[in-house]
Amino acid sequence: MAVPWSRCWRSGAGTAVLLDWCRGFSTRAFKVSGRRTPCSTAAPQPATARMKVLLRQGPVFNFNRPMTIARHRDRCLYTTPRVGCSICNDAKLKDPFSLAQKDLQNLYEDIKKQLLVSKAELKALCDYYFDGKGKAFRPMIVILMARACNVHSNKEGVLLPAQRSIAMISEMIHTASLVHDDVIDDSGTRRGKNTINKVWGERKAILAGDFILSVASMALARIGNNTVVSVLSQVIEDLVRGEFMQLGSKENENERFKHYLEKTFKKTASLIANSCKAVSILVNSDPEVHEIAYQYGRNVGIAFQLVDDILDFTSCANLLGKPSAADLKLGLATGPVLFACQQFPELHAMIMRRFSSDGDVDRAWQYVLKSDGVEQTNYLAQHYCQEAIRQIRRLRPSTERDALIQLTELVLRRDK
Template sequence: MKLVDIYYRMKKDINEIEKELSRAITTDQGILNQSANHLLKAGGKRIRPVFVLLSGHFGEYDFDKLKKVAAALELIHMATLVHDDVIDDADKRRGKLTVKAQWDNKIAMYTGDYIFAEALMLITEFENPEIHQTLSNAIVRMCEGEIEQIKDFNNWNQSLKQYLRRIKRKTALLIAISCKLGGLASNADLKTVRRLYQYGYNVGMAFQIVDDILDFTGTTEQLGKPAGSDLRQGNITIPALYALHYSNDKEKLQRMVKSDHLQEQMDEMVDIVRKSEGIDYSKELAQTYIQKAKKALMELPNIKERKTLLEISDFIADRTY
C-alpha cells in the first residue's frame, strides 16, 4: 500500500482541506498573499491533516469541525518550514524556490508569522480548553526542539538521548497532537485519545528517523536537495552519530570531524555515512517505533480507519523518498 492510494480514497476530504488552507492564508496584503500562496502551491504530503481526519472516526465524526483542526495543524507545519529555510539558508524546498529565496529573509519570517497566526485563528473556533492547552504546549515544545537543534549544530559529542529528544519536539509532537486533536474534536473517550496520541508519537519518531536516513540514501531528484544536506548544514543525525562511534571507518570519520577542513571533506564524509552500519541501525530504530505505534493501534476500536492508520505506519517504515 502506498500513501497515494490512501490519499485517493480520501481525495474529496483532502481537496476540502486544501480549500480551507487557501481561505485561511488569503489576504489583501499583496506580497504577503503571494509569499504565503507560493508556499501552499509547493504542496506537501499533508500527512498531518490525514491523521486528524482518520482519528476523528474514533469519536463523533464531523468533517466541518475536523477540517478546521486539520488546516490549523498543517498551517503550523508550513510556518515552521518557512522559518527553517531562513535558519538553514535554504534556496530550494521540494525542488522549488523557498519563500526566503524568492523574496528575502524579512518577507519569509513575517510570512511564517502570518501563517502561524492564521492557524491560531482557526483553533479559536473550538471551546474545548484541552484542545487549546494541547496545541499551546506542543508549540512551546517545538520551539524548544528547534533551539536544541541550533545548539547541537556541529556537535559530534551529542548522545542518542539528545537526538531523540530533539526529533520528538521537532517532528513527532505535531504528528502526535494531530491524532490527539482529531480525537478530542470528535469527543472520543479519554482512553481512545490517549492511544491515538501514542500512535501518533511513535509514528512521528519513525517518520523523522526515516527522513534522516533518506537524507543520506535519497537522490537529489527524490529529495529536492543534495544528499547529506543535513550534515552539510551541521545538523548531525542518527546515521552519522552511529557511524562516528561504531562503523568500520569510525577512526577515519573521527579524524575528519576534528579536522580544520571539515567542509572540504564533506562529500567523503557523506559517502562514509551512506555506506556505514548507521543506516541499518537507524532503520531498526525506526522499526522499533513503528511496532510501538502498531501496539497502540491494536488497543483502538476495530474500524476501517484503524486499518488505514496501520497502512500508513507501514508506508512510513518502508518509504524511499
C-alpha cells in the same frame, strides 16, 4: 576481551537509550544492571546483531514498568472485537491516501480562504506553499485518526467540522515552520520551487511565517475548546525548542542519542502526536483514548523523521526536493551518523566540529555508507512503527484504523 569494555558499554548504552525512547519513558536503573552481562560474556557482535538481540529480548520491553501497567496498556479498549478484521484482510484494506482523499478535498482551498490579507503580495507569499503539491501527510493522519476515534466512540461515518479544522491547522503550523526553517538554514529550494526567502527576501519570509501562524492560532481558537488550544500551543513551543536543540552538539555519546531523539520528537513528532490527540479529545473524553492517539502520532512521527534522515543519505538529489547530505552540510549529525560513529570513532571529532573542516562532509558520508548506520536507523524506525501499531490496535477496528496501521508501512518504504 576483544573489545574494550568501555566501548562495549558505550555503544550498548546508546541503543538502550533509543529503546527507552521508543517506549516513551527513560530509566537509568536497567541500563546499569542489565547491560554488562551480554557484553562481558559474549564475543562482540556486529552492532546490528547486538541491537536485534536487545530488541528481541522480552524483558527489554517491559523492563522498567510494573507488569500490571504493562498488561493494562496492551489490553484492547474495546470488548467485542469483530471477526475477520485483521490487517491481513486485503479486501478490506484501503490505501490511506485514497481513504482520506474525500475529507482532504479542498483542504488547500480552505486554508487559502482563511489567509485573509488586504495586501496582494503578502497573500501571494502565504499561499505559496499551499499550492496542492505538498503530500498533506499530516492532515491525512489527522483525518484518519479522527475517523478511527469516532468509530471507537460510536460515531461511525462522522467527521466533526472541528476535527477537519485540526487537519488544516496542522498543515498550516507545519508550513509556517518550514518557511522559518528555510531562512534559518538559508535553503534555496523546497518541493522543487525556489524558497520564499530566495524569491522575496528573508524579512518578508519571516513575516509570512508569522502571519500563517497567527491565522492558524485564530482558527484553533474558533474551535472553542480550551484543552485543544493548549495541546496545539505546546506544538509551537516544541517546534522552537527543537530548533534550538539543533544549535548544540553533545560531547557524550549517550546524551547525543537522547538529544537527537528528543529533537526529532520536538521538531517532527510533536505536531503529529498533538494533532492526533486534539481530534481524539474532540470526540471522546476518555484519557486513554487520547493517549493512544498521542502515542500513535508520536511513534509514527519519529519513524517518519528517522526515514527522512536516512533518505538524506540514500536518495538522489532531486527526489526529495532538496539536495542530499543536506543535514551534514548544515552541521547536523542525524541517526545514520550517530550509529556510524559507534563503528568509526573517527566521526566523533567531525560531529563535534559540525563537519565544518574541508572535506568533512564527504568523509563523513563515506563512513556512513561503509557502516551500517543506515540499516540501524531503519531498524529503529521499524521499531517505532511497531510501537505505533501496538498502540492503534487498542482502538476498535475500522477501515481508518487499519489504514493507519498500513500507513506505518508507507512511512518505512517511502523513497521521497
